[in-house]
Amino acid sequence: MSVDLRPGETQASQSTSPTARSVWRSGRAAVALGLVILAVGVLITLLSPEQGESRPLDPADTSLAGSKALAQLLRARGVTVDRVDSVEAAAAKATEPDRLLLVTATWFADDPALARLPGDRVIVGSPSLTQLAPGVRDLPGGSRERSREPECSLPAATAAGSVFIGGSVFTGPPGSIGCYPAGKGWNLVSYPHAGATVTVVGSGEFMSNLRLPEDGNAALALNLLGTAKAVTWLVEPDQPAVGDLAGPEGKSVYDLMPPGIPWAVGMAVITVLLLALWRGRRLGPVVMERLPVVVRAAETVEGRGRLYRARRARARAADSLRAGTIDRVTPRLGLGSGAERHEIVAALAVRTGLDPQQVGGALYGPAPVDDAGLVALAGYLDAIERTVSEH
Structure with missing residues (x-):
């Protein structure tokens, strides 16, 4: 597809740098979700009862595991x-x-x-x-x-x-x-x-x-x-955790923390990971930019043809010609996109009056062995399309 600018016309440039308004518009939902989760975590931390670590079969422990x-x-x-x-x-x-x-x-x-x-x-x-x-x-x-x-x-x-x-x-x-x-x-x-x-x-x-x-x-x-x-x-002796910092009256810093703090930190980490996954997969807006060179469609076709000829890719070129012909004539024959080979060949033979074997060989036969055969194939396919269009 080419983009042609008439003389005197200029294409308006559009800045791709995000503005503060665009950043807030795209991220306000995430900020609101984070604030809600933070508020829930704070409420659970403040309202949750104190729960100490259970000591199985301990006569001084009131938990379900104690005795x-x-x-x-x-x-x-x-x-x-x-x-x-x-x-x-x-x-x-x-x-x-x-x-x-x-x-x-x-x-x-x-x-x-x-x-x-x-x-x-x-x-x-x-x-x-x-x-x-x-x-x-x-x-x-x-x-x-x-x-x-x-x-x-x-x-x-x-x-x-x-x-x-x-x-x-x-x-x-x-x-x-x-x-x-x-x-x-x-x-x-x-x-x-x-x-x-x-x-x-x-x-x-x-x-x-x-x-x-x-x-x-x-x-x-x-x-x-x-x-x-x-x-x-x-009972087993109470073992202090390695690396614990001593607090008032021998208590560690972890003993002084409310029991809901680890849960709140874990929820915050999960929220950050989900937010990063969500925002990281999102694509930005489409940006229009001016093409440095206008390339005509005919030049693109000729350039591809020269590449096929330089690499002697006759089979690749033949496949492209055949695929294009099939895509264009199939709707005109009243067939769907999933039509089988024999259905397409039979319909073309009826519409054009050509030999079904010749039509099948042109559409699905072996690749040409030389350039002359490729040119002949292209001409035959073009004739089939013209006949179908006329009838």
């Missing part, structure tokens, strides 16, 4: 519950008579000093039992946590009935009692050892605040722990 409800039930029955987070603290409590050791932290599973403490002990979900429960073997694979029947003679389990339990699967030494069967072992094993009773459970989910009211979970927990006058509840 403060069980600790309160034990205290209501007159059992003293002492929360400790070190072997030294547990050893200091072990000097008191009629005290049971509850180990819910796998952190201390291989500590020989803990294994030497006297009294009954209950170990929860520990993968290593060589020190704390000699003779008990942890089978590979484990089991899914669900409600299970005890199917044993242990009074604490038979009185509780079905319990939500699973996790590790154990086998015990001779003389042990296995409850809640799972595969080739049990989720609970209890046996006498060194004048005391050692009990191992596959998981402590039934002791959590979430599961305690279900099935016989509370009954089993109280039956296992409420036989002593006091329980030493050993």
Whole structure:
């Protein structure tokens, strides 16, 4: 397509530099969306309640994973519950008579000093039992946590009935009692050892605040722990995050932040990424620019023909001629754009009276072998178009 300017005419130039008004018009929707998301994040941050990090099976934790409800039930029955987070603290409590050791932290599973403490002990979900429960073997694979029947003679389990339990699967030494069967072992094993009773459970989910009211979970927990006058509840020590900056009274900067700040920052990052993707894929307005040279359509055709001749691209030139002829005569024959070859050849033969084989060879035959053949093909195709136009 050529653009021709008459003498004396000039084409008005249009600046492509964005103005402040155009920038605001194109970006005001994004700014409004960002302000709405920011306002929502601020409101959620200000109105959300304080939520600390949950500590599974911690007697001081009120979250769903904690066990403060069980600790309160034990205290209501007159059992003293002492929360400790070190072997030294547990050893200091072990000097008191009629005290049971509850180990819910796998952190201390291989500590020989803990294994030497006297009294009954209950170990929860520990993968290593060589020190704390000699003779008990942890089978590979484990089991899914669900409600299970005890199917044993242990009074604490038979009185509780079905319990939500699973996790590790154990086998015990001779003389042990296995409850809640799972595969080739049990989720609970209890046996006498060194004048005391050692009990191992596959998981402590039934002791959590979430599961305690279900099935016989509370009954089993109280039956296992409420036989002593006091329980030493050993939990994992609180580990400060590496690199935390100390704040007032030993608190880190992250402890002083509202819990909704990370969520708000995450939402802001997602918003920026979506905005960048949206704006980055958008095209700008069409810009009219003056052509440096006016090129006639005939010159373009001649130039392409010279290129075909220089490269001896007879097949390419023949294909272009044939494709152009087919595109122009097909609508005149009353055929659609998806017409098959035989339909086009048959319609041309009827309209022009030419031999169908000659028409098919001209439109879909092999490429000419020389320039004379290409010129003859062009003339024959032109004759077909003229005949179709006349009829």
